[in-house]
Amino acid sequence: MTEHTHPDDEKTIPFFPDHITTEAWVTVGLLVIIVLIGVWAAFQPLGLEEPANAMDTPPHVKAHWYFLFLQEMLKYIPKGIGVVIPVVAIVIMALWPFIDSKPDSKRARIYRVVVSVVALSVIGILTYLGATS
Secondary structure: OOOOOOOOHHHOOOHHHHHHHHHHHHHHHHHHHHHHHHHHHHHOOOOOOOOOOOOOOOOOOOOOHHHHHHHHHHHHOOHHHHHHHHHHHHHHHHHHHHHOOOOOOHHHHHHHHHHHHHHHHHHHHHHHHHHHO
């Protein structure tokens, strides 16, 4: 085995205290900048509009395409129920393998296909209505 010798050991800089001191000064500098911005913001607050109302969406605001059906659903269903329906649907889908433990039958397969087609059709129609409104 050969011994590990570095010809430029004299040119290295020790990690402690040199690097630690540099990092400490950077941290202190960033903290000073953050405090200065905070103090400036306390004396120069931004002009605010009226407070946000989660139950009143302005007409010009439109969700991304993958949330359009949820936003459009709130136009046709009361808001309290319209917020709960997607959560209940996700919980049912997550628990369905534990609820349905019977062996698969032709009738159950047809039922699942019909429910899936209806659900996807409703989602597609609501998405289209949301995109065109």
